[in-house]
Amino acid sequence: VITLKPKPLTREAFAPYGDVIDTEGAKLITINQGFAEKAYDLANIDVATEDGTTAVHIFTASPRPTPTAITLMERHPLGTQLFYPLQNRPWLVVVCGDPHDTQSFEAFTASGLQGVNYAKKVWHHPLLVRDDHSRFLVVDRKGEGNNLEEVEVRARIQLL
Amino acid sequence: VITLKPKPLTREAFAPYGDVIDTEGAKLITINQGFAEKAYDLANIDVATEDGTTAVHIFTASPRPTPTAITLMERHPLGTQLFYPLQNRPWLVVVCGDPHDTQSFEAFTASGLQGVNYAKKVWHHPLLVRDDHSRFLVVDRKGEGNNLEEVEVRARIQLL
Numbered sequence: 001v002i003t004l005k006p007k008p009l010t011r012e013a014f015a016p017y018g019d020v021i022d023t024e025g026a027k028l029i030t031i032n033q034g035f036a037e038k039a040y041d042l043a044n045i046d047v048a049t050e051d052g053t054t055a056v057h058i059f060t061a062s063p064r065p066t067p068t069a070i071t072l073m074e075r076h077p078l079g080t081q082l083f084y085p086l087q088n089r090p091w092l093v094v095v096c097g098d099p100h101d102t103q104s105f106e107a108f109t110a111s112g113l114q115g116v117n118y119a120k121k122v123w124h125h126p127l128l129v130r131d132d133h134s135r136f137l138v139v140d141r142k143g144e145g146n147n148l149e150e151v152e153v154r155a156r157i158q159l160l
Numbered sequence: 161v162i163t164l165k166p167k168p169l170t171r172e173a174f175a176p177y178g179d180v181i182d183t184e185g186a187k188l189i190t191i192n193q194g195f196a197e198k199a200y201d202l203a204n205i206d207v208a209t210e211d212g213t214t215a216v217h218i219f220t221a222s223p224r225p226t227p228t229a230i231t232l233m234e235r236h237p238l239g240t241q242l243f244y245p246l247q248n249r250p251w252l253v254v255v256c257g258d259p260h261d262t263q264s265f266e267a268f269t270a271s272g273l274q275g276v277n278y279a280k281k282v283w284h285h286p287l288l289v290r291d292d293h294s295r296f297l298v299v300d301r302k303g304e305g306n307n308l309e310e311v312e313v314r315a316r317i318q319l320l
Binding site (some may be wrong): 018 | 186191197205233244
């Protein structure tokens with residue numbers, strides 16, 4: 001059994017997979033007559049393939065048993081997919097370069113102030129949370145075409 | 161002085177101005193092998209005018225003095241603008257049909273679980289919050305063109 005140990009989520013470590021959505025390290029400007037600060041242009045939303053447009057959803061997730069068996073990975077060939085937590089609680093991200101290459105799996109712990117935007121075609125695990133009723137704002141693609149690929153992970157991989 | 165009394169934010173009351181982002185009353189499906197529920201397609205994101213694309217920001221807002229003088233309204237002629245709160249705290253929305261028609265102003269109290277997506281060209285006040293360091297995920301347009309109009313409100317209007 002291969003055990004994934006989550007690393008802290010940073011822009012640098014996550015760069016092969018997409019964007020980290022975080023005010024830390026972001027470009028900042030003061031707006032609204034001084035009553036707000038804007039951390040701007042935090043994600044590369046890319047949904048235009050095959051005439052797609054931007055969709056917004058709220059996902060409410062429950063924890064899986066731990067250690068969590070990683071048995072399925074998915075990707076979206078036609079668009080990016082962004083998750084931002086709606087409570088300040090850490091959550092988990094599992095990605096890989098190739099779901100049949102166990103060495104290519106990586107796990108990250110996102111803080112409750114960090115979201116991610118998976119680039120197109122990046123293999124990732126469905127939402128992984130530690131707390132019941134964990135809510136996320138999701139920004140992805142709507143439109144024609146098959147935008148979901150799922151693959152069974154045959155190796156035994158677990159997340160602590 | 162005209163005083164605006166905020167009404168509860170509902171999809172019906174807000175329909176002339178855009179979308180209310182809320183899991184209540186939304187279409188729901190179970191996803192992620194039963195470990196998540198998806199309230200889907202909650203907003204009509206419309207940013208394509210003049211080759212615009214979707215941008216994502218985080219705004220951190222501070223309260224204004226109360227009662228709040230409504231002295232400026234703004235609108236975005238080239239795209240929608242979505243705000244979703246990142247803390248479960250009520251916040252305020254002020255919109256109008258015509259900034260020179262005091263009778264056209266309306267105010268709403270959004271719960272901490274409700275966002276809004278202003279339709280293109282809808283006059284709205286910049287963020288209005290009751291708590292310091294109120295954070296919002298914002299989804300709007302990036303691209304060429306002038307996407308901001310601001311107008312001074314000459315009548316004396318205040319928000320309780």
